[in-house]
Structure formats: C-alpha cells, structure tokens
Amino acid sequence: MFWQQMWFLTNMVFVAMLIVLLFVHRAVTLARLQKDAERIKRSVRVRTIIGIIVVLAFIAMAVFFLINMRVNR
Numbered sequence: 001m002f003w004q005q006m007w008f009l010t011n012m013v014f015v016a017m018l019i020v021l022l023f024v025h026r027a028v029t030l031a032r033l034q035k036d037a038e039r040i041k042r043s044v045r046v047r048t049i050i051g052i053i054v055v056l057a058f059i060a061m062a063v064f065f066l067i068n069m070r071v072n073r
Contacts, residue, residue: 003064003067003068003071004068004072006064006068007061007064007065007068010057010060010061010064011061013057013061014054014057014058014060014061017050017053017054017057018054020050021047021050021051021054024043024046024047024050025047027043027046027047028040028043028044028047031043
C-alpha cells in the first residue's frame with residue numbers, strides 16, 4: 001500500500017509539473033514573438049529547469065510504479 005501511495009503522489013507531481021512546463025513553454029513562445037531578448041533568456045532558463053524536474057518526476061513515478069508491481073505480484 002505504501003508504494004501505491006508513493007506512486008500516486010509522484011504521479012500527481014509529474015502531471016502538475018508537466019502542466020507548468022506547458023505554460024512556461026508558452027511564455028517562451030510569447031517572448032520570442034515580442035522579440036524581448038532578456039525575457040527569452042529568462043524564460044528559456046526556467047523552461048530548462050522545469051523540464052529537468054519533469055524528467056526526474058517521471059523517472060521517480062516509473063520507479064515507484066515498478067516497485068509497486070514487484071511488491072504486489
């Protein structure tokens with residue numbers, strides 16, 4: 001039961017961070033349309049950081065899922 005709860009929590013974090021990544025990507029697109037170099041630089045940096053967090057959250061979610069499947073077989 002513990003691993004199932006951990007998977008569920010990391011799944012929620014992953015989905016929330018993925019939604020945040022989509023909004024940050026939109027901010028980058030809007031900054032490029034406005035041709036604001038400083039905003040582009042800042043938005044791309046934030047997008048990269050959020051992207052790394054999303055990848056780590058996906059890996060954690062997958063690990064907890066596999067552990068849960070291993071424990072419950």
